[in-house]
């Protein structure tokens with residue numbers, strides 16, 4: 001039997017609805033249609049009245065979830081695409097994220113963002129929003145890059161008493177498969193060494209994890225052992241695991257599909273240089289998507305985002321330093 | 322405290338005369354307190370801004386008095402709803418604490434003044450972004466419905482300017498789709514900061530929107546306490562009885578600056594003489610006297626009680642400690658082990 005990343009997300013929501021009566025799902029077309037990507041397939045039927053179609057009102061979706069959470073509910077919101085969550089950015093960043101600090105009352109909502117680029121997605125159906133949300137104090141940002149993480153971290157997200165932005169990658173929905181769902185997994189907040197190595201560290205997450213793994217396989221043939229850290233959660237960032245890896249390799253490349261200015265790569269490099277400058281044998285490097293809107297045509301898109309080839313080439317430069 | 326007495330009056334008797342008397346006293350308490358905060362503001366004693374509800378106390382108190390905390394009603398006040406807040410059950414000392422920066426206030430000095438609220442008590446702590454609290458009130462109602470509760474209502478306040486936001490539109494449409502027992506009170510005070518309504522919306526009366534959203538609508542004289550009490554009573558009952566969301570537009574005039582930093586020179590005296598330009602507090606007082614519901618002696622007794630309450634609350638709050646930055650946890654998450662805190666310096 002094999003299960004895809006998307007099926008894992010559906011299964012996690014199924015389990016959450018089953019286990020906890022306070023959980024409900026709200027989003028556009030999530031009801032009997034099962035969601036634009038089918039992440040809520042069959043759930044409306046199985047849990048009548050708890051998987052609800054929303055109007056195209058991202059602001060009101062999040063606002064109402066915040067209110068419902070104060071009544072003891074645990075809303076799970078599906079944004080049809082991460083890109084559309086900008087309409088709700090005020091409710092997420094100013095209302096949900098500030099509530100606990102302002103009032104002492106936690107705000108346990110989960111916002112699922114189908115994120116990242118796919119062929120033909122274009123400028124408005126491809127974005128990676130994690131760094132934008134990470135700017136707001138009061139949010140937890142998760143970026144699962146494996147089927148197992150998609151499942152266990154979504155379940156954990158729903159249990160966490162704070163607002164969680166769950167960035168699930170659309171490119172992984174169908175491509176990524178696992179044999180089974182995990183019973184136990186690393187908790188939220190811990191990074192994983194996805195590949196052990198000794199010559200350089202790649203810190204990455206989500207779909208870029210797989211590009212980095214491919215690049216590392218290629219470089220293996222050239223005699224290089226690349227260590228890969230899968231962040232899993234980008235807020236909080238597991239700085240200890242990153243520093244321990246850099247201590248082993250002395251070289252750091254950060255890879256993210258998001259736009260280059262600021263962001264996760266810059267944050268990781270900032271932490272490593274301020275806390276682990278002495279561990280570095282070369283200037284830390286970063287690789288992001290280009291600083292333009294995300295192109296529509298596959299040939300442009302493949303060059304816009306970091307690929308295994310681009311990662312391999314950056315790594316070669318880093319290893320030569 | 323006389324505050325508590327007003328509440329008793331509300332609870333024990335719902336005959337119109339007693340309700341009117343209670344409402345008037347909340348209005349007077351709010352006006353007196355806000356005038357005190359305004360003078361403290363001018364004296365430099367207030368942290369942050371002061372926004373007054375002068376001229377809209379009748380409309381504000383009308384909604385809040387129609388709500389019932391014992392039925393778990395939810396209240397979403399905004400910047401000009403001191404009267405409504407008190408009528409809903411806010412303790413005056415908590416208002417004073419927030420303005421005066423006491424750490425004992427409901428926001429613990431982390432957020433100020435009109436943003437204060439009490440989630441467990443059903444009073445939404447508004448954020449600045451206008452319109453965004455409406456869907457939060459709706460969410461409370463959705464949550465209650467999930468929890469198989471019934472008979473609850475949500476009342477939420479907004480100004481004419483706030484109706485132009487996307488959040489307002491999304492929330493009203495959503496509330497109607499969900500058939501929520503929500504009462505939206507729009508205080509059309511003819512101005513949004515300095516912008517008059519001709520530059521804010523182009524329909525004749527904001528109540529015209531009710532039909533488009535699928536709300537029941539009311540357009541009333543917001544300076545007339547009797548009308549306010551009666552309309553909100555009806556709207557809240559309609560919502561409670563399952564007739565879906567209600568939109569009440571109150572026509573009135575802001576009788577102060579946008580905030581105390583603003584002299585409102587752009588509002589002409591002429592405006593105050595035109596329709597809905599009157600002072601609801603004076604109008605209500607006149608009505609109390611004319612109708613014999615109260616008399617001069619009683620009103621002057623109420624006034625001196627209220628002045629004392631305000632004095633007591635503000636001086637108590639002034640004696641309380643402010644926040645201590647060294648005691649602050651600086652954690653925005655309730656899940657402490659996931660909090661980054663000051664990890665990055």
Ligand SMILES: Cc1ncc(C[n+]2csc(CCOP(=O)(O)OP(=O)(O)O)c2C)c(N)n1
Pocket residue numbers: 401449450451479480481482483484486508510512513514575579
């Ligand atoms: C979304 C948003 N934009 C701008 C502001 C700044 N602002 C605060 S109050 C105000 C005027 C509000 O007017 P109205 O809604 O009519 O209420 P009133 O002040 O007249 O009671 C403005 C522009 C804000 N708080 N929120």
